[in-house]
Amino acid sequence: MTEAAEIGTRAAKNELHDAFAQVGKALANGHRIELLDLLAQGERSVEALASRAEISVALASAHLQALRRAGLVAARRDGNRILHRLADDDVYALLASLRTVASRLGEAERAAARFLGAPQEAVSRAELVARVRAGEAVVVDLRPADEFDAGHIAGALSIPLPELEARLAELPPDVEVVAYCRGPYCAMSPQGVALLERAGRRARRLEDGYPEWRLAGLPVESGGAR
């Protein structure tokens, strides 16, 4: 029982702060940030993550292990694939908090402007619910099909961004199109909205993306395939 003797000591204090810093270290690499963003869409295999993040499988594997060691990511085996997911909803809250702090300060703000383009007017979640109920809007999910299958806004149409131009006819006429994607730092819905407007459609993006919708407790569905 060395426990009682250690309370309040400098050694124990350092260990505690170092333990918190372990989580900080997990957040200290751009590829890992991107992996967390991808994992917020649903569970995925190492290979799928590597190809989405455009890194080698070996590197993705190493980064995923780092995230697991820090407790941010959990994994389960499914046949010969290993599916990773965020350990719990608090992890997404942490990521959101990190990006909030980063994006209002300095370099990240400029990088976001460069990646996302000029800010567009967004529809709030509450407004979207009301407009869909009134038949005034259709919701389009621009993410890749497998992310749609892993979970999406109830009633949304899946049209991955690369297919959007060719599938414009599938969108019901005379209603506004509300597009969404992975989250506030995903370029797909700004790009989709720009494309729709060029095609003469009324279109806006949803504020944030699928993870925020789900965490707000709003209705979601998931497809069969995983």
Add this chain to the structure above:
Amino acid sequence: MTEAAEIGTRAAKNELHDAFAQVGKALANGHRIELLDLLAQGERSVEALASRAEISVALASAHLQALRRAGLVAARRDGNRILHRLADDDVYALLASLRTVASRLGEAERAAARFLGAPQEAVSRAELVARVRAGEAVVVDLRPADEFDAGHIAGALSIPLPELEARLAELPPDVEVVAYCRGPYCAMSPQGVALLERAGRRARRLEDGYPEWRLAGLPVESGGAR
């Protein structure tokens, strides 16, 4: 105008994620976590921070520069001292989120148990407000005097932990003592409560600490000296 051409490109995406990771890097060191915790109590000089964190002034200076570069900390000159503070309240929210995620997972949980001792029953902020109003409790701030001066719970008594034993007589008799300190990962209030109970006083700690009280919008005061 290269801007429009960059939207959605991999290069821009990597820059954005790297920019977020810069903030992660700032959180990737135990000393910097401790400095953020100290800065949440109010603005402080480099030397004061170094001595509280038990590191050299040169090292504290280097870490504070890293925090400033990441945008988490701001500084101003006052005579020949340089006073640092958290850049804004979101930074504390980020720190809180980091510790929440870390402490419910793995290593940090054990480190916290070792540093803080067995969990004690805490008084909620709402309950404390009610009990003080009813004259049933007295609030004691166990932090060093300068942190009390930089800001404290309105009506609290300042008795730094090392002086508590000698100053027991200053506490009004027959009411419960509620002790608080820097936050949920500060060992002073658990130690203070244990000391008070050994001295035969009814005592509990306040949930969390001064930063959370202030951010909850509850009444605070600050002394003249800075």
Add this chain to the structure above:
DNA sequence: CAACTACTCAAACGAGGAGTAGAGTAGCAG
């Protein structure tokens, strides 16, 4: 302006992280 206080900078070194390539392993399909 001399001496002092408070802080920063430069150099140096060890430790650990990022990334790549290639070999190795677990589970499945035939």
Add this chain to the structure above:
DNA sequence: CTGCTACTCTACTCCTCGTTTGAGTAGTTG
């Protein structure tokens, strides 16, 4: 069992970070 897919491990290089030490600078005090 063979071959395949999906993932992990090892070894290696390069680079960045943490820390100490000693010198340097801004501002203040007498």
